[in-house]
Amino acid sequence: MKTLFFTILLVVSTYASAQEINSDIKSVLETDNVTELKKQITSKNINSCFKLEESEYTLLTLSIKLNAKSCFAELIAQNASVEKTCNNKTPFMYAAKYNRLAMAKDLVKAGVQIRVRNSDKQSALDFAKKYESKEIIEYIKSFNQ
Template sequence: MKKTIIISAIALCISFVSVNAKTDNSTIKNYDVEAFFKVNSFCVSIAKGDLETVQKLISRGADVNERSNGMTPVMYAAKFNRVDILNLLIENGANLKIKSDKKMTAADYAELHGASDALAIIEKATAKKKKK
C-alpha cells in the first residue's frame, strides 16, 4: 500500500512538471493588478487603534475630514469603536454630519457595527453643537 502511494505521488509530480515544462512566451499576458479598496495611512492607523500615529499625523496637518475609500476618519473611528481617537478627531474639528459614499454618517456606522461607546460620544458631540 505504501509503495502504491509513493509511486502515485511521484507519477503525479512528474506529470505536473511535464505539463508546465513547455510554455510559449508569446501567449503570456501581463496584467496590471490594482487594489480595489484604497485606504490612506491615516484611516488605517485609526482602524488599528494607533492613537500615537493619529496624533502625529494630525499635528503634521492631516485633514480630519478627508475621505478615504468613501469614508471620513470619524467614520472609521466610529466603525471600529476607537473612542480615544474619535474624541481626538472631534476636538480637531471633524465634521460628524458628513455622509459617506453609501449615504451614511459616522453615527450610522457606529450603530451598524454595534459600537455603542462611539455612538454615545457622537450623539453627545452633536447635542452640544445643536445647543450652540
C-alpha cells in the first residue's frame, strides 16, 4: 500500500510541477519576438517546464519546436539549460525531432551532451531516425568518426 501511495504521489507531483504556459510567452515564441521575450524571461521561468497541448516544454525546447530562431539564440545567451528534460526529451532531442540543424549545432557549442539517453533509453539519434531528420542523423554520426 505504501508503494502505491508513493507512486501516485510521484505522478501527481510530476504533473503539478509543470505550469501552463501563459499566452504572452506563447505569442512571443510563435512570433519570434526577442524584444518581448527579454521582458518575459525570469530566473524562475527560464528553465521551467510549461504545459502546452498535452506535452511539456522549456522555453528553449518550445523555441526549437516553433523554429523561433531569434528567441532560441537569446535563450542560449541567457544561459537557459541545454540539458533540461521536459516530456522526457532534452533540447537536443527536440532539435533532432524537428530537424533543426543550426539549432543542434548551437546546442553542441553550448555544451550539450550529444549521447544522452532519456528514461526510455532513446537518444537524439533515435529521434532523428524516427522523424527522418537526415541532416541531423549525418551530423550526429559525424561525432562517432
